[in-house]
Amino acid sequence: MAVGPETLPEFHPVAGLRLGIASAGIKRPGRKDVVVFELAPSSRVAGIFTKNQFCAAPVTLSRRHLAEAAPRYLLINTGNANAGTGARGLRDAEACCQALANSAGVRDVEILPFSTGVIGEPLPVQKIVSALPEALADPREDRWAEAARGIMTTDTRPKGATRKVALGDHTVTISGISKGAGMIRPNMATMLGFIATDARIAPELLQTLASELGEKSFNRITIDGDTSTNDACMLVATGQYSGPEITPDSPQLPKLREALESVYLELAHAIVRDGEGATKFVTIDVTGAASQQEALDVAYTVAHSPLVKTALFASDPNWGRILAAVGRAGVENLDLEALEIYLGDVCLVRNGGRAEDYSEARGQAVMNGEEITIAIDLKRGNVRETVWTCDFSHDYVTINAEYRT
Amino acid sequence: MAVGPETLPEFHPVAGLRLGIASAGIKRPGRKDVVVFELAPSSRVAGIFTKNQFCAAPVTLSRRHLAEAAPRYLLINTGNANAGTGARGLRDAEACCQALANSAGVRDVEILPFSTGVIGEPLPVQKIVSALPEALADPREDRWAEAARGIMTTDTRPKGATRKVALGDHTVTISGISKGAGMIRPNMATMLGFIATDARIAPELLQTLASELGEKSFNRITIDGDTSTNDACMLVATGQYSGPEITPDSPQLPKLREALESVYLELAHAIVRDGEGATKFVTIDVTGAASQQEALDVAYTVAHSPLVKTALFASDPNWGRILAAVGRAGVENLDLEALEIYLGDVCLVRNGGRAEDYSEARGQAVMNGEEITIAIDLKRGNVRETVWTCDFSHDYVTINAEYRT
Structure with missing residues (x-):
């Protein structure tokens, strides 16, 4: 059940961001359960994470990696949250990052891992690692809809939003996907959001936008008051558009911010509309x-x-x-x-x-x-x-x- | 549905407390929906009330009357909570107290009103007033089981507990009833509890016991996190037993307190066991x-x-x-x-x-x-x-x- 019609848009590709999808068979054979975001070296990433003190291993590791390096890959799996898994969970998340780093020829700190699914079961590292070749085989800019499906858990439908906005003489593209249907509550939930733009945004401004826009959208939705151990909402700016870097003083900022905000809200509201059992x-x-x-x-x-x-x-x-x-x-x-x-x-x-x-x-x-x-x-x-x-x-x-x- | 067997005990009468029950037809014709506690003049009463700021008119009035006079009657109706009824609600509760006071030959401030049921509908004062002669016609000490049924709303079964305890050479009796199945949460809920003993208890100690025992029992149960506008839990000491007044220094206090506590807990737990839809x-x-x-x-x-x-x-x-x-x-x-x-x-x-x-x-x-x-x-x-x-x-x-x- 869900409220209103399914409205997955025709996504605009975001230059500098390619998507790969694979089946690792984590929960069910054949299901697409691994998604990889490949980011151009010009990319900057900022995000917000769950405030649950029992945060999952991938959250701990993503925070750590984000502080150390500019991310080149986001690695997402469903079917297993790698939460409540103690020290082993952290080693498992690291092993997945290391495997992807080896395959892609980057450093492990350039990988941000995200997991969602059941809590407390050991992460099936081998299954995920085995799926990486498939995920890396055909990365393309036009696979947003597949990615939206690939991050679903109890969701009944994929969630996405997309915009093209003129900022003066330059056009900026924004696309995003989200997932989550239960354990949704302020300060994140089994909720994942990935929003990307080809704009070039100054690093501190990017974090400010990620924090403020996330606060008023993803952190203002609640299905059942439960906060997941795994939530994360990431904002990627690939910097591949033709315009200048956006800074806090840029005249383009208000319009960009407004467009990003509408994407954040649309993605957050889509989670509520697909809330477990929701009819209103x-x-x-x-x-x-x-x-x-x-x-x-x-x-x-x-x-x-x-x-x-x-x-x-x-x-x-x-x-x-x-x-x-x-x-x-x-x-x-x-x-x-x-x-x-x-x-x-x-x-x-x-x-x-x-x-x-x-x-x-x-x-x-x-x-x-x-x-x-x-x-x-x-x-x-x-x-x-x-x-x-x-x-x-x-x-x-x-x-x-x-x-x- | 409810957890465990129905366990309404054979109540011990509490000397100095008589019960009357009547049908006012508030929600359904023929249903017993008015209960009157008649207290001997030697009685002392203390209690705790909901902390919901939208407290109901009867709560406001009971608090006020309790501060002004020693209660002689408790008047309880089900089927209508007289909550969210503004100034009219207060006038309606006063009218019921006045009618009972006139019939019983006491002052209106000697009546404590309690209401439970649907919120926001005007109290059917005339129906309640018309039922008072029936409620006052045959007050008896042995009508606890009827009273337990008379205060039920969505409860699936009546709730009661009873004890006889030897305090040195004197025997003290404690009996109590409670109601509530939903909107139950700390700081009370659509929850009513009436516990009576024939002990003589110093007034300040009685309030201390009512507060402390209520805090650790009725204020520690939750069905759904919702707090009602109408909750109240009253402790009556009729003072009719043969022993001395119990004060904070009495050697009998620990044993009395323990017995009262077990009654409070049993009544509070009975509400959880009968929680709406409860199976655990x-x-x-x-x-x-x-x-x-x-x-x-x-x-x-x-x-x-x-x-x-x-x-x-x-x-x-x-x-x-x-x-x-x-x-x-x-x-x-x-x-x-x-x-x-x-x-x-x-x-x-x-x-x-x-x-x-x-x-x-x-x-x-x-x-x-x-x-x-x-x-x-x-x-x-x-x-x-x-x-x-x-x-x-x-x-x-x-x-x-x-x-x-």
Whole structure:
């Protein structure tokens, strides 16, 4: 199940980035489960990683390699997360990097590894290494759609976004893919995102963009409140376009940033739309907060409430559950008389209780839609935060009760 | 569905406390939905209430009345929570208290009102008032079992506990009932608990006991992380037993406290066992924490993880999900190499990864049970906290998707 139509675009190739795909048979024979990004030497890479303290071996190693060298390859496998695997996990991730480095003629620190899948099983290094020749045999710029499929786990559909944007006289291309359907929550989740552009971007600016855009997109989505051990979202700038280097002072920056942001949001929203068992795409929009923390506390408390989520699944305008979630979000001294809660454009709560002009029919009309906005105005300040989530359905339970069997 | 057998005891009557039950037809005609506790003038009452800021009108009014006078009656209705009802809700709760006060010949401040049920609908005051003559017609000390049924909402079975304890030469009686099956979480939930003893207990000590015992029992259970607007747990001491007043220095206090604690725990655990859709009773036991806060953060993060809860439902020893939940609980600088995680007596995680002697068969054997303990030793200090929860099943979704329809 997923919300809305499948919308994998016709990807624009990104000059300087070639993709290879292979079957290592990690979980199922024949399934494409290894993806390699080959980056031109002019490339720069920045990213953000999971904040889960039990971060997986590939996350530890990618962070380390990123600090030591400019990456030439990203190596992604599905079917096994190489997480909760202790010291052996780190050695296994290193072995995969070393094998790819040997085959490609680069140093191992120039490889960034990414793994997603089941936690706690040893990484099948030999299977992955055996698949590398296939992954390196035919690297091409036009294999984005294959790559989008190659990084899927419980995803029901591939996720991608692509743009061409004129920056003055030069055209810049942006393409990206993402994966993830469960264990999705702020600060990343079994969520991977790879966004690439052929723009040339100053290194520090690239990290700033990777951090800020990731924060407001991938770190603002939640399916179930669980944060994976393996999340990563990488921004690659191959530097192969014809224009000048983009710096914090470049007049082109706002337009580039806007285009990148729309790709980040599209990829992050695609994960929510494909949330495990999702039937609704839900925007939680908190305004009038006194601080970012309280805005996020309220947004996530509503987004994670199983009672709100099951009501959304049932298309039940059970506004009392939304109100109760706001009330328990830990914000001190809420002004219950002042705050307002809306479902779409229908006011649910005003003056401390149900809005006078609310009717079940009006609430129901909003709830019947596939895309629903819950807007909460705390009337305490000027801070706004938005979080995206989905509902909680029978299929979520089925998927997660049967994942390993 | 519920975990374990139904175990409503043969209640011991508590001298000085009589119970009346009536049908007001609030949600369904004929259902017993009004319960009245009549307390002898010698009684003292203390309690704890929801911390949800959108607390319901009856909570506001009970707090106020409790501060003004010694209660003579508790008035409980199901079917309507009188929450999210603004100023009208308060007037409605007052009207019910006034009507009972008039009938019983006491002052309205001597009545404590409690409501549970759907949020946001106006309280049907007239129905409740019309049921009061029935509720007051035949108050008896032996109607605890009827009262336990009379306060049920989505509960599948009544909940009660009872004790007789010798304190030196005097025997003290304790009986209690509770209700709640969803929206249960620390700091109360659509959870009501009424515990009564015929002991005479000094007023300040009574409040201390009500707070401390409630904190370690009703405030340590969670079904779904949602906190209701209406929770309350009241401790009544009628003072009718033959012994002396119990004060903080009384030699009888430890034994009384122990008996009360076991009643509190039994009533709180009964709520978890009857959790909406529950098939497992799960104890989350965190030891070795550096502070109470981090112990609770870890315990609740595991207890609320939908991935852990669906794995419990599937009897799947998916220890990676437990590990991931511990890792995202927000405890800084966890010593991943030192901490240990157990499922029952089977070690899952040691030395930063899966324990060497772990096997799927051993994990599965524990998971197949109905009562499961997840023990997490953080190896950072000496603080221990225990939280009780249940699994997350298809029935949870069904119950909460269909509650209002």
